[in-house]
Structure formats: C-alpha cells, structure tokens
Amino acid sequence: MADQMQLCNISANNFEQCTKCSICTTVCPVAAVTTDYPGPKQAGPDGERYRLKDPAFYDKALKLCLNCKRCEVACPSGVHIADIIQRARMSAGEGKRASLRDTLLANTDLLGTAANLVAPVANATLGLKPTKLVMHSVMSIHKHRTFPAYSRTKFETWYKRHAAKQQDAYSRHVSYFHGCYVNYNFPKLGQDLVKLMNAAGYGVHLLDKEQCCGVALIANGLYKQARRQARVNAANIRQAVSARHHTVLTTSSSCTFNLRDEYPAILDIDTSDVRDNIMLATRFIYNLVDEEKIKLIFKQDYKRRIAYHTACHMQRMGWQIYSIELLRMIPGLDLVELDQECCGISGTYGFKKENYERSQAIGSTLFKLIEDAHVEAVATDCETCKWQIEMSTGLPVENPVSILADALDVEATRRANMISD
Template sequence: MATDLQLTSISEKDLEQCLKCSICTVYCPVSSVTTLYPGPKHAGPDGERYRMKDRRFFDEDALKMCLNCKRCEVACPHGVQIGDIIMSARMKYSRHSAGLRDFMLANTDLMGTVATKVAPIANYMTKAAPVKSILHNVMGIEKNRTFPDYARQTFESWYRKEAAESQDKFEKQVSYFHGCYVNYNFPQLGKDLVKVMNAIGYGVKLLEKERCCGIALITNNMPSQAMRQGKTNLKSMQLSVEQGRPVISTSSTCTFTMRSEYEHILHLDNEVAKNNLSLATRFIYRLIEEGNVRLAFQKDFHMKVAYHTPCHMERMGWAVYSTNLIKMIPGVDFIMLDSQCCGIGGTYGFKKENYSISQKIGEKLFHQIQESQVDCVATDCETCKWQIEMSVSTPVMNPISILAQALDVEETRRLNKKPDKQD
C-alpha cells in the first residue's frame, strides 16, 4: 500500500467510525419511551449518509425528537459525535425558521430582561390557567409545565449594588458566567457562589459582556444569533483570561455549550473556553485537591442529599467533582442517583408535543428520588431542577448552594487567608 493512503479514516464528526453496534440507541432516553424516534444511530450516522445524498432524507420530525442530551456520545465506544451529527443536521437542513414559540423559549436573555422588570405580573401570568391555556393551544407551550419564577432584581443589578465593590480586595479573581437562570430567575445561586468564592479567598467579577450561552438558540435552530452571542462571550472570556481571571459557571449546560457546542455545532474557535472555563464545583474541588484551599463546615449542618447527574455533566465527565465536593461536608448523608435523563432537555419539555415523552423519560428518575426520601436533590443544571421540582415534591439545589449553606464562612476564610506580608 502506498504510504500515505488509508492510514487514517477521516469523516465529518467521525461518522465512519460507527460500527453500528447500537449501544447509543440502548442509552437513548427518547428511544426508550417511543418508537417514533429512530434512535441516535439511525438519526445520526446512518441518516447522515443519506442526507449527504439528498436533503430529502432529512427527516425533521424525527430529528426534532432528539433532546440533545449527548448520552449517545457517552455510550459510543468509538467516539462518534452522534448527538452533534443530529444537531448539525437540524441546523444545516431545516428550512423552517423558528416560530414565535421557539423564539420566545430560546431567547432566555430577552424574555428575562422584560420579565424581571414586571416580575410579579409575569410570575402571576405564567401560573394563571387562562394564560397557560392560551400558551398551550395557540403557541404550543405545554400547559402542565411549571415555569420558573422571575426574580424582582437581576443578579447583575444585585451584584453591582451589593458585591462589586468588595471584590477588588481579593488578590485572586475569577470571572463568573452566571447564565440567564441565575440572572433572571434565581439570583440566590449567584449570591451563594460569591459567598463561597470569597470565603476561599477569591474575588468574583462579572464578564465585561455576558450573553446567553445560546444552547436554546442552537436547539431551536437559530444558529446565527447563537453564533453572535457565542462570539461575544468568547471575546469577554478572552479579555478576562488576559486580565488573569479564569471563568467559572454554576450551570453545567452553559459550561458544556461554550466548551463543546461552540466548536462542534457553531464551528467557533473556542480554545479560550476549553482552556479556561470551568464549572465552579470543579474549580473549587481542584483547588482543594492541589492543597491550595481548605473548607470548614458548620458543626450542626445535616442534610440527606441525592445527586442527579445532568446529561451534559455526564458528557463532560465532571459529576465526580460536584459529588466529591458535596461528600466533603461532614453532615451530608449522600446518595448517588442512577445517571439518567430527567426528560426536560432544556426547552424540549416545554413544547406541548414533547411533554408526555419528557415526563415518561423522567419517570424512573422521579421514582428513585421519591424512594430515596432525601431532604434535597443536588444537581448542576437549572432545567433538571425545574423538571424534578415540578414532577417530584423534593427541592433541588445546586451543589454550590449546599456548600454555601454548610460552610463555616469565618473559619474557611481564616483557613485560606494568606499570611500577611509582614510575617
């Protein structure tokens, strides 16, 4: 054989590495509850071969059933980017521009900006039966779905008023990519993060300009907007890194999107994110592991916690950082739930056509949570939180919030204080 021929096998997203073993389909949450979805192998590498022949073979209705959990990619023994093939095909071949519903669901930034200004009304409206009925029947947003409340004050405005000033006194700094959920719906998580980071001796800054990571834009087929927002975020991250601040986030999905989807789906150069963006739990755990940070906890803290692994957390392989951090808390009685999809898939479960599939997917997880009788479920993804809180009565917390509750702030601060220069 001539030396330079057939030494490697190269194909778009490694589709030719697929040996058709079908283990991805075994692990697909959607395939496990419906026969209408052909499964990741068929929707992905199999289908792609035919889509290359003719776009007629693009089966939008089938491919839209993929909830982009990427569990197929975790299952694949040959590293085929199955979920990426499916998502890219939807972007490449779909001729439908996003309708009003998808536009609203995907533009979390815009909706959040408007809704927080009128939070009490917005929150009342999204719970009112007539409004839900209109949303359901006219727009196709599932009426049984609970919407996350909007906050009266965004995290950013709280930060500027209450926290910004005090961050400069810390020698070490990070930038916090808070994401839409923290900013518009649940600023408390952001406050918890500032509390924890400050306790271990890190100041928290915001990025110069933060836009929604764009995952909902990607899954709702608005690639050009996603690309614009992605570029803004990457530029801000670059600036932050140049100023000596790595970037952390409390959302596994935002983190995954910027580290992986930006490159694989949007084809953005995201080296800066891949090298410098981390999940807060991973960032902190690594500091502890390296011996650079120590935590002290309140003696009387007790909590029975079950950890749910969000799909994108599974894809990154990072659940271990969050769980190990939680397990460090002496008062925690820890249970690891089976790693399985909760069914929400971001905006997926909000759409009325997906609602029953979404709930069916989550059933096993909901059951396991109920059986476990824990005080709370810990997870790193906000949409998993909505899904679990809506479907099971157990409250859901981000590991950072649990840490913030359990932490003995004064003692931790003391442990991590740098010796004074005079000493």
C-alpha cells in the same frame, strides 16, 4: 506511503468509527418512549451516509432528538452521534423561520429582562390558569408546565450594588459567567458562588458583557442568533482570560457545555484558545482543595440526606465527579449518587405542548429513583433539570454550589485561608 496513511480512521464527527453495535439505541431516552423517533444509530451515523448521498434523506423525526448526548457517552467507539444529528438538523433547518413560541422560549434573556421588570406580575400571570390555557393553546406551551419564577432583582444589579466593590480586596481573582437563570430567575446561586469564592480568598468579577450562551437558541433552530451571541461571549471571555488572566467560572452545566463544546462543534466558533479556562466552579474549587491551595471548613451541625442527579450535559462533560467529591467533603451530608438517567426536560424541549408527555415519560425512571432514595433534596448542576425534578417530585433541587455555601462555616473557612476581614 504518506505519513499519516490510515493511522487513524477519523472522518467528520468520527461516524466511520461506528461499528453498528447499537449500544446507543439502548440508552436513548426518546426512543425508549416513542416509536416516532428512529433512534440515535439510525438518525446519526446510518442516516448520515444517506444524507451525504442526497440531503432529501433528512427525516423530520430528527427534531425529536433531545440532544442529551447520552448516546455519545455510551458509544464505545467515540462517535459524536448527537453532533451528527444536530448538524443534520441545522443544515435542514437553516433559513427557515422559527415559530413565535420557539423564539420566545429560546430567548431566555429577552424574556427574562421583560419579566424582571414586572416580576410579581409576571410570576402571577405566568402561573394563572387563564394565562396557562392561552399559552397552552396559542403558544403551544404545555399547561401543566410551571414556569420558573422570575426574580425581582437581576443578579447583575445585585452584584453591582452589593458585591462589586469588595472584590478587588482579594489577592486572587476569577470571572463568572452567570447565565440567564442566575441573572433572571435565581440570583441566590450567584450570590452563593460569590460567598464561597470570597471565603476561599478569590474575588469574583463579571465579564464586561455577557449574553445568553445560546443553548436554547440552538435547540430551537435559531442558529444565526446563536452564532451572533456566541461571538460576543467568546470575545468577552477571551478578554477576561487573556487580559485579566482570569479563569471563567460557571454554575450551569448546560451553559458550560455549550460554551466549551457546542460553540465549535455546532456553531463553528473556535474557542480552543480559551476552552481550558472555562469551567464549572465545582471543578475549579475541587482542584484548589485537592492541591491544598484552599481549605473548606463546614458547619458541625449541618445534617442532610441528598441525592445527586447527573445532568445529561454534565455527564457528557464528565465532570460530575468534581461536584460529587466536593459534596462528599461535607461531613454532615449523606450523599446518594443516583444512576444516570435523563430527567426529560432538556432545556426548552419539555416546555413544548407536543413534547410534554414524552418529556414526563422519559423522566419517570429518574423520578422513581429519587423517590426510592428517600432524600430531603436533590442536587444537580443544571437549572432545567431542577425545574423538571421540582415539578415532578415535589422535592427541592439545589445546585451543589448552593449546598456548599449553605454548609460552609464562612468564618472558619476565611480564617483557614487566612483572609482578613
């Protein structure tokens, strides 16, 4: 007998392990709100057996998949259901041209660069009724959708002007993959990370070069471009890890998941050598506290009640525990952990006119949970969840890193970590 004979039954994407128990269908947020989507079992392992026989069995309805990965999280058999679906979409869509709208939505950094230059105008224009109507009809971006506001100054610009010089003074160092959202829309989150890490005694550095991680490109079928950008990012992360021995921190769960897991699974870009060195800042910080390498001291007068929402990709990574446990360290914070439900936005999915209603229907369960929690704000590690929840509940949504930075007693923390000014 050959050594490994039948000792494990693992086919590509593990789909042989599917016992057809149908549990995945019970958690699929899309199948819950529409009859147009066959559900993860049918779209994934069932359909795959037929697509292996004849690619004509590919079904266009698969484009309704959010790629939220909730099916994979629920699967008791370890089947990479959503990966099977993404792969099928990719082989069916390769070579086809994406629409102008999809290209625009997917190119978050292109759009961001242009908008930063004219931020006040862009924000005003994107918010104007006539503009929204044009986008709704011509671009198929739903008119109720509020575009995230663009910042006047990019995070990278702020960093170079106000932070870069000071970083070398610290004895320990990390790199930061800030992502498009921090760079173009919300530099404050990046600034909060720098504040937090500096207080803990770490200098924060940018990668030599960073491009959009490509999560939106994958979602919109722009695989070639996604692969190109992924290669650039992988090379620059590798540089930071191997040449500078930095851990590369992130503040967006979707970027993190994309860099660590989707690069190899969907784009066939091997990042196994640096995967363990890419992590969410909350995981990194939690570990330092847990191992008593740093101390965090929080303000005595900080008092808030906040609900934590686990973003889908965060749940897929299984790292919400770090953000939650860190937030629980803030004495004045009353934290409610929400049951895990999808908010419905899924990156650019919910921006599209044809998906808007489905997107809101998917999110309705979560919005109700938030409403019932009677909180003043929501914490989550994903920027697109933030837009969706802010638009749909009216509550402010903050990244745990920002909450930690706000609650931090910087002076006391610096002293506790023996950082001199």
